[in-house]
Structures are given as structure tokens and as C-alpha cells.
Amino acid sequence: MSSKKPGFSRRDLAWLMGFGFFVEAVVIYMLLIDPAVSRLAKIAPELAKAREAQASLQGAIASSLPRASAGTAPLPAPLRLAPAESPSLAIQRALDVQVASSGARLLSTTLDQPTESTSAPGLTRARVRLAGSFEEIDAFVASLAAPAHFVTMEALVVRAVDPQAERLEADITLSYHIQSKEH
Numbered sequence: 001m002s003s004k005k006p007g008f009s010r011r012d013l014a015w016l017m018g019f020g021f022f023v024e025a026v027v028i029y030m031l032l033i034d035p036a037v038s039r040l041a042k043i044a045p046e047l048a049k050a051r052e053a054q055a056s057l058q059g060a061i062a063s064s065l066p067r068a069s070a071g072t073a074p075l076p077a078p079l080r081l082a083p084a085e086s087p088s089l090a091i092q093r094a095l096d097v098q099v100a101s102s103g104a105r106l107l108s109t110t111l112d113q114p115t116e117s118t119s120a121p122g123l124t125r126a127r128v129r130l131a132g133s134f135e136e137i138d139a140f141v142a143s144l145a146a147p148a149h150f151v152t153m154e155a156l157v158v159r160a161v162d163p164q165a166e167r168l169e170a171d172i173t174l175s176y177h178i179q180s181k182e183h
Contacts, residue, residue, distance in 0.1 A: 016075045053134045060141040062154060087124055089113075091176050093127060094151070102139035104132035107169070125154075129169065132162070137170045144174070151176050 008016065088111050099106045107129040131141060137158060144153050155173040160166075 056138055057141065057156070057158065060138055060145065061153065091124060091126055095126070098140060098143045099130065100131070102136050102143060104130045104136040104140050107131050126174045128172045128174060128177060129170065131167065131169050133166055134168055137168055
């Protein structure tokens, strides 16, 4: 007669539980951790490129901001209207030139009515939506900082519409200072 009880001994159960934990750890690594690490390694260059693009756009925005002076900051020089030209046509003409020189594609333009306040007469706000590569959007933003000081950039939102093709869309809010026809 055998004195051994049927079933696994304590030592055998401990070995089986240890083997089970080992198998579970290997399966978790293979199914979850390894694919995540591989994906992070693949997108590291994209993240570096996005950081570089963000730094370049921030530099372009910083260079287009008006410089603070000791007194009050003067308004930008006004956009002068051609004979028989409305403010909306003058703004659209200026935008067409800037967009064409940048290579971006103009998706939409929305203009507010000019304000007639005493602090900012002839101020017209425009919301512009562009599509293009980072370089094209950057060229457009850089053109806003050009010597023609009739525009102030108030807001810039850039989002990726197709990261694989490096296509971006930008929503930009601009303030145009229009000189009335009487001046």
C-alpha cells in the first residue's frame, strides 16, 4: 500500500504555478509590450519632425508679433485701397498674393465687417483656412512678417489631415488695418 495521496504534491503545484506565471509573462510581452515598443520606435522620427515643425512655426509667429515699445504699440500701417476697391477685395488681393507665393492652397476666407472704433479704425478681421505642406504653411506665416505691416496675426491653429502625405491644414485669424478712401 502506497502512502502517497493522489494528485500533485505541494512542490509540483509550486512548479506548475511558476511555469504558468512564466508563460503568462511571455504571452503578455509578445502580445502587448513588444508591438508597443516596435510602434514607438517607428514613430520616433515622425515625433522629432513634428517637434521641429512646431519650433519653426513658433519662431515664425514670434517674429510676426508686433514689438513692444516704451509707449503704446502703434497700429500697423494700413492697407491702402485701390480706386473703386472695397476693403474685402483689397484683403482678398493681398491674401491671393501671399498664398500664391507660399505655394499653399486657400480653402476658405471669412471676413468680418470693418470696425469704426476710435482705438482701431478700419480694423477688419479675416479667418483664413489653408492646406499644404509644412513648408508651404511656414512660408505663408513668414510672409505675414514681411515689411508690409498692414496685417496682424491673432491666432494660428495647425492640424495634420494626412500624416503619411505630410498634408496640413491651418486656420489663421488675421486683423487687417484698412485706410478709408477719405485719407
